[in-house]
Amino acid sequence: MRVIVNGEGADVRSTNVAALLSEMDFPFTHVAIAVNQRVVPRGRWADTALASCDRIEIITPRQGG
Numbered sequence: 001m002r003v004i005v006n007g008e009g010a011d012v013r014s015t016n017v018a019a020l021l022s023e024m025d026f027p028f029t030h031v032a033i034a035v036n037q038r039v040v041p042r043g044r045w046a047d048t049a050l051a052s053c054d055r056i057e058i059i060t061p062r063q064g065g
Contacts, residue, residue: 017050018045031059035050
């Protein structure tokens with residue numbers, strides 16, 4: 001299925017947020033996820049279904065100043 005991850009198109013097999021993180025080799029710690037501009041709580045990642053054309057933002061903390 002085709003989705004947009006962090007502003008770039010991606011073809012993925014994953015059907016939920018947790019599977020997407022695994023498929024894309026993102027660590028499950030220290031990230032926040034939004035699907036279609038709605039933040040998904042960590043406890044709902046496995047229950048949050050993905051659909052074609054969804055816009056997913058994977059936000060990682062950055063340190064610096």
